[in-house]
Amino acid sequence: MNDLYPEGFVTPVESEDFEPGLTRDIVLKLSALKEEPQWLTEFRLKAFDHLQTIKEPTWSIVNYKPIDYQGMRFYSAPKFTEEGDIPQDVLDTFEKLGVPLHERDALLGLAPKVAVDVVFDSVSIATTFQAELAEHGIIFCSISEAVKNHPELVKKYLGSVISYRDNYFATLNSAVFSDGTFCYIPKGVRCPLELNTYFRINARNTGQFERTLIVADDDSFVSYLEGCTAPAYSENTLHAAVVELITLDSAEIKYSTVQNWYPGDENGVGGVLNFVTKRGICKGDNSKISWTQVETGSAVTWKYPSCILRGDNSVGEFYSVAVTKHKQQADTGTKMIHVGKNTRSTIISKGISSGDSVNTYRGLVQIGKNAHNSRNYTECDSLMLNNSQALTLPTVSQYNSTSVVEHEASAGKLNEEALYYLQCKGLSEEDAINCLVTGFCKSVFQELPLEFAAEANKLLSVTLEGAVG
Amino acid sequence: MLILQDVTIATEGKEILNNVNLEFGPGIHFIVGPNGAGKSTLAHAIMSNPKYDITGGMKYNDTQLDELATWERAQLGIFLSFQNPTPIEGMSNFRLIKEAMNMGTTSSIMDKLNGFRGLAKELNLPEGWDKKELNVQASGGEKKKNELIQMKMLDPSVAILDEPDSGLDVDAINSLIEQLSDFNNKDKTIIIVSHYEKLLKSFEPSTVTVVANGTTTQTTDISVVTKVLADGFKDFA
Numbered sequence: 001m002n003d004l005y006p007e008g009f010v011t012p013v014e015s016e017d018f019e020p021g022l023t024r025d026i027v028l029k030l031s032a033l034k035e036e037p038q039w040l041t042e043f044r045l046k047a048f049d050h051l052q053t054i055k056e057p058t059w060s061i062v063n064y065k066p067i068d069y070q071g072m073r074f075y076s077a078p079k080f081t082e083e084g085d086i087p088q089d090v091l092d093t094f095e096k097l098g099v100p101l102h103e104r105d106a107l108l109g110l111a112p113k114v115a116v117d118v119v120f121d122s123v124s125i126a127t128t129f130q131a132e133l134a135e136h137g138i139i140f141c142s143i144s145e146a147v148k149n150h151p152e153l154v155k156k157y158l159g160s161v162i163s164y165r166d167n168y169f170a171t172l173n174s175a176v177f178s179d180g181t182f183c184y185i186p187k188g189v190r191c192p193l194e195l196n197t198y199f200r201i202n203a204r205n206t207g208q209f210e211r212t213l214i215v216a217d218d219d220s221f222v223s224y225l226e227g228c229t230a231p232a233y234s235e236n237t238l239h240a241a242v243v244e245l246i247t248l249d250s251a252e253i254k255y256s257t258v259q260n261w262y263p264g265d266e267n268g269v270g271g272v273l274n275f276v277t278k279r280g281i282c283k284g285d286n287s288k289i290s291w292t293q294v295e296t297g298s299a300v301t302w303k304y305p306s307c308i309l310r311g312d313n314s315v316g317e318f319y320s321v322a323v324t325k326h327k328q329q330a331d332t333g334t335k336m337i338h339v340g341k342n343t344r345s346t347i348i349s350k351g352i353s354s355g356d357s358v359n360t361y362r363g364l365v366q367i368g369k370n371a372h373n374s375r376n377y378t379e380c381d382s383l384m385l386n387n388s389q390a391l392t393l394p395t396v397s398q399y400n401s402t403s404v405v406e407h408e409a410s411a412g413k414l415n416e417e418a419l420y421y422l423q424c425k426g427l428s429e430e431d432a433i434n435c436l437v438t439g440f441c442k443s444v445f446q447e448l449p450l451e452f453a454a455e456a457n458k459l460l461s462v463t464l465e466g467a468v469g
Numbered sequence: 470m471l472i473l474q475d476v477t478i479a480t481e482g483k484e485i486l487n488n489v490n491l492e493f494g495p496g497i498h499f500i501v502g503p504n505g506a507g508k509s510t511l512a513h514a515i516m517s518n519p520k521y522d523i524t525g526g527m528k529y530n531d532t533q534l535d536e537l538a539t540w541e542r543a544q545l546g547i548f549l550s551f552q553n554p555t556p557i558e559g560m561s562n563f564r565l566i567k568e569a570m571n572m573g574t575t576s577s578i579m580d581k582l583n584g585f586r587g588l589a590k591e592l593n594l595p596e597g598w599d600k601k602e603l604n605v606q607a608s609g610g611e612k613k614k615n616e617l618i619q620m621k622m623l624d625p626s627v628a629i630l631d632e633p634d635s636g637l638d639v640d641a642i643n644s645l646i647e648q649l650s651d652f653n654n655k656d657k658t659i660i661i662v663s664h665y666e667k668l669l670k671s672f673e674p675s676t677v678t679v680v681a682n683g684t685t686t687q688t689t690d691i692s693v694v695t696k697v698l699a700d701g702f703k704d705f706a
Binding site: 415416417418420421422423424425426427428429431432435436438439440441442443 | 516518519538539540543544548549551554555556557558559560564565568569571619623
């Protein structure tokens, strides 16, 4: 077991799997297994057919071995016990990972009180505090459940922000997504709990394709956090998710990610290929979407959580810390598409790289011709701990003259004098590096929900352990 | 006892001090000398600042220091208060104390925080000082006071204070003298680099070291202090 990635264990569990391969039959079989309505089956098939006509994107600065879609499984779910219960091993897995699956623990103050949906391989296995949330009219459930119980909402919004034709991995996801989280906050409701989805990959050679859809109706607010881990397998595992967010008038979604997929070993063997499409639309006036991400895991990360600021006065934010070490590759950033008037966006990106890793920020700020009086502020800072590479690739297109776009960037190494100062006060070199890196990330960490900020700090120190030398 | 034996300090191939032979036992020691003579260099050499090439021997009690890293020396109980404390963004004043006191203490975090706040108050630092960023957006005087808090909290056996008075106003100098007197007991070794008359006249040193002309001269004849305060360092040139 790798000390630096304690989440890398495998849970021995009997599972129900599809045979490997990506075919029209597999798509139909998945849809049938989930007893889906006709419109959803058609959505999948359209995506599958489109997939046959397109190729994986090649513009990002990442290298990986060709993905063998025909050798991979697209569905794997743990077998429930004869009594219909979740196998104990699966429950133990989440216990071990510190994911609070028991409402009781939160009520006793043993765990933070957050509502959790847990996804194990291809299925959501449990969701907590549903009843309490329902009292406020909030729907928080797996997307499969939502398709059954709230088809009108899912039908209206699924694919409305990210079309099934968007890009190769979004198209793939649209065809084969197996589960994920759905969340609806009704008008005027401020969600009283943090909502949290925890994704766990366990099965070998199986892709995970989940879909998250969050709709915040007029004047509502929700803070949502996702976390994820996977076993330390020596092959790559594909994770291709799609996340869509919609805010209506004066609504706000705060979406946080702590991404800790298995990064592969120090020679770049194994690790998750994290090819994710995330986008939100501020549909209503005065609405707001805020993305905060802490990316420490995955062999390859390819993701650009973005905001379409359509409503007037709407606000988009992107706060990111991406850490890469050894042979990790991260190509991440955001797109802020200003459509409405007086729209504002803020981008704070912190990249930390060490070893032979490559850490790229890629961003687009687009101010449309009718987006009068809009503003963007972008700050991209890179910290390189040794021979690693950091790249910053910002693109700005501005089509009106009343808007202002600001961009600041810095790139550098750890400040030697600061390291020396801290060591003079008794901090070991490793602790001193940790403190400086945490300080570098502070403006992003402080955007995380309180319960998770400490965890992010801890994760950062574990990630950096042995990364500098 | 901190001993420097035949120490030479150079940087970028240029020798700054040679033939440095010093002993600092329990008590107060002064280091004086003209500007640019190498007083700070000497203080930082004791901490093994990586920018200096140091030869010769340094020993603290029974421990040979030469192979030890900066933080290992600090953890042995040798503390340096900086003349110009380095700004550390994103780290609070108290976080440093917390990190530095991580090992070897049994007091709770709340005790430490209360101790910290008490000292900040005694030194007239603004409310919420514990949360302020370390040496960022602080005045010269505030940074110096913060170094003093660190010294009191970390409670080292050897405290080297590099011009602890610079940037302080008269009231703050009085607090500094008070804090140092309070810190000073029979086990502590306190090495003060200064040329500030009031500070030097407030303590009875065990030794005085004059840093001048590329070397050091240590003496127990403390009348040297009065002499250099009156006549300067021309006799050492």
